[in-house]
Amino acid sequence: MIEVNHLTKQFGKFTAVNDISFSVNKGELFALLGPNGAGKSTTIKMLTTLLKPTSGELFLNGYNVVKQQDSARKSFGIVFQDPSLDNDLTAYENMELHAVMYGVEPASMKNRIKELLELVELWDRRANLVKTFSGGMKRRLEIARGLLHHPKVLFLDEPTLGLDTQTRNLLWNYIGHLAHEKEMTILFTTHYLEEAEANASRIAIIDHGKLLTIGSAAKLKQDTHTKTLEQAYLKLTGKELRDEEVDPHEAWRARQRSRNMR
Ligand SMILES: Nc1ncnc2c1ncn2[C@@H]1O[C@H](COP(=O)(O)OP(=O)(O)OP(=O)(O)O)[C@@H](O)[C@H]1O
Ligand SMILES: [Mg+2]
The missing domain is CATH 1.10.238 (Recoverin; domain 1)
Structure with a gap:
């Protein structure tokens, strides 16, 4: 239902999205994860005709997003990261x-x-x-x-940012219903990793515009030899906290040394 082939977006000399390829099946709930500035929103903007790719091909519901814009537009709904209501x-x-x-x-x-x-x-x-x-x-x-218009494909860019737990649960129940019962294809981004783990059948992780990996939460954990999706994510995006790697005995000895020096 969504196909992304060798997608690249450059802003001047800066490459925001760098040769990304993936596809999403009908009725799939698919998560796009990555640190701030990774290229998630830029990818969604190209998929929704708001930005033109520098190179690569995009298909939505069988339509070429660049060459068949109008048909592609009728196929999707979108919730933007930035507020877009009329106040x-x-x-x-x-x-x-x-x-x-x-x-x-x-x-x-x-x-x-x-x-x-x-x-x-x-x-x-x-x-x-x-x-x-x-x-x-x-x-x-x-x-x-x-x-509102029962789209075939729904893009949700950080849909639950700033919402309380009750509202998040309510929305994910409804989004799950749309995917599973109505066979709506849903691509979302989030910084709440537990939302991706609980709801997405597959997860793609991007950083610096590059696709690092793609697969189920279980596969990502298995591949990275980690216990939680957060650990897998931090390992892949290279920003994990180092505290856990400190040998507890070494940490204790270091504390003793500093105490003795006082
Ligand atoms: N119109 C633009 N002109 C120049 N640079 C841009 C433009 N839009 C995005 N960028 C840059 O492209 C990179 C990717 O931005 P993008 O908004 O896709 O990130 P993101 O993954 O959605 O991040 P976040 O989690 O913060 O929403 C960033 O470095 C951003 O500064
Ligand atoms: Mg974004």
């Missing part, structure tokens, strides 16, 4: 505007908006201006909006 409209108006833009059937539009606003528990606040919402409420509204 001077109410929650309901933001939903309505998006529904019209994405051609949601007028007959089912009202029910659909109600269903989604209820899901993110904003139905009671539907008539309030978005500028009066908290950060978490805005995030919930953005996610509801991204789901």
Whole structure:
């Protein structure tokens, strides 16, 4: 459903995405992980026609994303990393505007908006201006909006950033339902590794624009001889804390030495 072949993006002399290839199957929940600046959002922007690749090929739902932009656009929904709501409209108006833009059937539009606003528990606040919402409420509204037109492919760039545990659980239950029951293909990024482990069937890790590895959480742990996904991630991205590698006896002796010196 998503195919990325030798994708590269350069900004001037800087290479943000460097020869990345992977594919995602229909109904798969796929995570793209990597440190800040790794190239995750840039990859999603190219997949959603917002940026043009420097080289490489992209296919969505069988359409060439560069050459068949309009058809590709009809195939996906997106929740951006950066807020993109209209603050001077109410929650309901933001939903309505998006529904019209994405051609949601007028007959089912009202029910659909109600269903989604209820899901993110904003139905009671539907008539309030978005500028009066908290950060978490805005995030919930953005996610509801991204789901409006039942897209075949859904891109979620850090969908749960700044949300409380209750809301995160609620959203992941719903996202899992979309993938498993509705066969929606979902590619998401997150810095919460436990979300990737709990929800993604496969995980790709990128750093400095390069794809380091791809596979299930179990495979990543096995390949790196680690016990948790976080350890695997830190080992691969080379930023692990060194404390764990210190021999406890050596640490104790070092403490004794410094005590004796006093
Ligand atoms: N329009 C642009 N012009 C120049 N450089 C850019 C542009 N957009 C992104 N970059 C650079 O490309 C690199 C990748 O950025 P990107 O936003 O894809 O990272 P990310 O993996 O999404 O990080 P984060 O976890 O912080 O969201 C960064 O070094 C960023 O500064
Ligand atoms: Mg990003």
